[in-house]
Structure formats: structure tokens, C-alpha cells
Amino acid sequence: VLGMSLPMGGHLTHGWGVSATGTWFRGVQYGVRRDTGRIDLDEVRDLALAERPKVIFCGGTAVPRTIDFAGFAGIAREVGAVLVADVAHIAGLIAGGAHPSPAPYADVVSTTTHKTLRGPRGAMLLSRAEHARAIDRAVFPGLQGGPHNQTTAAIAVALKEAARPEFSAYAHRVVANARSLGEELASRGFDLVSGGTDNHLLLIDLTSRGVPGKIAAKALDRAGIVVNHNTVPYDPRKPFDPSGIRIGTPALTSRGVPASEMATVAEWISRVVEAARTDDEATVEKVRTEVKALMDGYPAPGLPVG
């Protein structure tokens, strides 16, 4: 199986060594270019021609740029591989028309249902008819026992919501917010992997800010801003103590925060990251008060303010 390497932004289920997919199958991994931070389809093709994978995965967990499904499909066709598009992160953007769809190109589409799709924690597999029987049998009785009917019902509700025009507007606002936040962070000297974003997420290398990702993420958490520590491509640090953070805009957008507030959010992030470097807990606490004051004006849907 050929997939994107975990530290480069891929998912561990795409052939990474410690996952079942990397122990049951021989995993070969592509990455991103050092100079652009983007996937290099020439590298993917060279690897595919040399290794002749049976399955090629595209999609990942920290990929801020549009996935070129047509490009991957061309390579898969050339080497006779099944193309799996793992759209876990971007499923909601695809449903809302804010990211191209893999449906015309991929043989199989896999997704979680709880990220940008905004449904319950769960998953879906879609495939061309020729693979349906094999996949159905692999799921049951191959890997799974009883069906989780309550989750299936909740997925149906999420899909109905995602089919509405309001969801499409939401998906486009998620992307617009991420772009604005990226621009505001870049203008404050943050180093964005690939220089920006096309989707809902930003991957930031904090090396130049002099603070490791985990320390920054914990300080941001104390300030009421939830991000996660994340490896960045070619990270010299260890995966459990990496150089970067990963930020997404779906939750902010669900609360109705507009792009015009992203300068404020970027300024908070900048102040807290600097505070994390200098051990300035008073600033973290001050930002926390400001975050709460603004966000009280944008309550989470269905939850009381405060």
C-alpha cells in the first residue's frame, strides 16, 4: 500500500509501520516537498512505478491544501492500483462544495463522520460496485460484529443537514475563516506549512517562535483556544514533542464567528505563543478573559452562554 507518511501529514492507517495497515501490508510512503510543503505527484508516480502498490491512499490528517484526486487517479490507473480517497477531514467541505469531490476519480472513498461533516463519531465507506461485496464482507464478518444502529441514525441526520444550502454556506465560511486566519497569522510572522491553506486547517511550524508545539498548545488551551500539537514536515523533533500546532476553523465557524474576527484570533494566538515562550502566565490569563468575552457573543449551538 502506498500512502502519505504520518509525519508529513498523512494518517497512520495508510500503511504507517505501527498501524495494522503497516504490519499486515507492506507500506510505502510519500511525503511533501521540502521547498513547497506540498505533495509532489511526480514523487508519488515514481514510487508507484517502482513499488507497484495494490492500493494507493490519498488524503491525510494535516494536509492544508486541495487534494488532486484526478492526479492520483491517473497514477493509480497507470500502475493498476485501487485508489482510496480518505476524505475524513474534508468530507463536510466536499458535501458543501467547498472542496472538489473524489467521487469521479476514486475507486473507494473513506471518511469519518465527525470532523467537517459535523456528525457523530463514526465512519462511512463508499465504493464502486465492483468493490462493494469485498468491502462489505471485510467489514462484516471480517472485522466488525454488531451494527451501531444509533450511530447510523445519527449519520443519517448529519447527512440530511449536510445536504442543505445552509451547510454549503457553512462549508464555504469554514474555508474563508481558515484563509483569513492564515493570512493574519502569516502577517504576524508565523510560518505556515505550504504558506497557507485551501481548506479548514492550518499547520504551523513554531520553530522560528522558539517554542515547541506541545508547550504552545497547552498554553493556548489554558487561554481557551483549542489546537493540537502536531509534527510538521521534516520535523527535527520527536512525534510526541513536535515543532508544530494544527488549527481548524470548523468549530469557530459553527458558533458564527465571521472572518472579520480572525485578526483578533490571530493576535490572541500570537500573544499566547509568546507568553508560552517567556513563561508569562498573566498574559495567558488575560487572553482567556478576552476569549470568553468575545465568545459569549457567539454561543455554541444548543448550549447555554457562559
Ligand SMILES: Cc1ncc(COP(=O)(O)O)c(C=O)c1O
Ligand atoms: C485522514 C484520517 N483518516 C481516518 C481517520 C480516522 O481514524 P480513526 O477513526 O481510526 O481514529 C482520521 C482521524 O480520525 C483521519 O484524520
